[in-house]
Amino acid sequence: MDINLVKCCQLFCMMLVLLLQVNLSTQLQCEQCDCIISGNNEDRGVHMTTLTCTEGGITWYNPNGALxxxxxxxxxxxxxxxxxxxxxxxxxxxxxxGELNVNSKSPDQRSKFLMNDHNLQTISITEGKSHEICVEAMNSVVLYLEPEYKENIGYQKILFQYDSAKIPEHEEPSIEDCRPCSEDEILKAYCSSDFVxxxxxxxxxxxxxIEKTHIIVDVSQIIRQTGSHFNRLRRDSPYLQGTIVAPRKCGIAKxxxxxxxxxxxRxxxxxMGCxxxxxxxxxxxxxxxxxxxLQCTRD
Structure with a gap:
């Protein structure tokens, strides 16, 4: 066999192995608007993705680098x-x-993270579970997620969930959140809600x-639910129990x-809906x- 051909084949195989290693080291897989990032502790690259759904989430295994x-x-x-x-x-x-908010972080704090040369505005720094945090933007918003770099951190996972809602043009959001539902809205909620x-x-x-009200409810009948959010606390209890969240500003009373x-x-x-x-x-x-x-079957 020609020596040059053998060298070319060897070179091609080496390049293929390198490409496979790169692909295996970090993977970003999205199904609709729920994404999974998996990598290793040595990967400090920047992942990039665009999601067009109004709600979804990211599960990031062995987080390193930035998103x-x-x-x-x-x-x-x-x-x-x-x-x-x-x-x-x-x-x-x-x-x-956006414009960098220099009052939101100290240089020592910022230097612990990776992307310290970008024109970014800090929204939050979290370790553990965060409360709900909101930002407003026209058409789209670009967020940067940067886990602090640590060597030999072992197995870790970050869960990021988001929800985007269009702000009404002519109606105050406080009115929209708290006003009673009309008959048509009640019928629509019965047919299309995640839980009834x-x-x-x-x-x-x-x-x-956190500007929220938690309503502890005793449920005697589940007509529909997404997931398993209502549970029986005691075997002899006639009710299932769950917690429904509403805005604090609505002043809900028992x-x-x-x-x-x-x-x-969400x-x-x-x-809470209707x-x-x-x-x-x-x-x-x-x-x-x-x-x-009625646009659906009554259960």
Whole structure:
């Protein structure tokens, strides 16, 4: 065989091995808007991805380097994007593109992270579980996730969940969040919500530090749910129990009676949607069925 041909084959094989090693060292896989990053402790590169869904998440195994994440919903507009992070024992800096806010961090603190030469504005520095943090942007926002570099950190995982909602142009968000639902909105919520349950309020806890209200509910009937958020605390209990979250500004108080409770799963929490009294719901749904306005099967 020709010597030059043998050398070319050897060179090609070496290049192929190197390419395979690069591909295996770091992988970014996205299915719709949920992504998985897997790598090793020595990889300090910058991963880049763009997500167009209004909600999703990143699971980052053996986090190192940095992630440039553009959240760009398909419909243009002014969006409020909120996120939560669970970084375990890893400290993670989250920034966004924009003018650098020099008062938000000290040089010593910033030098611990990787991308200290970018024109970024710090949003949060988290170790462990964060509360919900929100930013507003027109059309899209670019976030940078930078775990602090540590040698020999062992197995670690970062969970990042986000939710983007379009800000109403003519209606104050506080009004939108707290006003009672119309009959049509109740019917739509029944057919399309992530959870639809029948239950009562066990307790109401106001969390002023995170501007949320936690509603502990006793559930007697699950009509529909995504995931398993309602659980039986005792074997002999006739109820399942779960926690539904609402804005603190709505001033929700504990009420007696039985409700049809609807809502969606947002950033891992159950968020309250429409919640009419059960007798009010029976009147609304019976009327809608007679008029052919119910867009799904009544369970």
């Amino acid at each position: 440039s994440l553009e959240l760009r919903p398909e419909r243009p507009g002014n969006y409020r994007t909120c996120y939560k992070v669970d970084s375990g024992d890893v400290k993670i800096l989250i920034s966004r593109e 349950v029948v239950g009562s309020m066990n307790d109401v806890q106001h969390k002023d530090e 009420g007696d009676g039985t409700f049809l409770m609807t809502g969606r799963v 950033l891992g929490d159950l968020t 919640a009419p009294y059960i007798d009010e719901w029976e009147t609304i749904v019976t009327k809608a069925e007679l008029e052919g306005r």
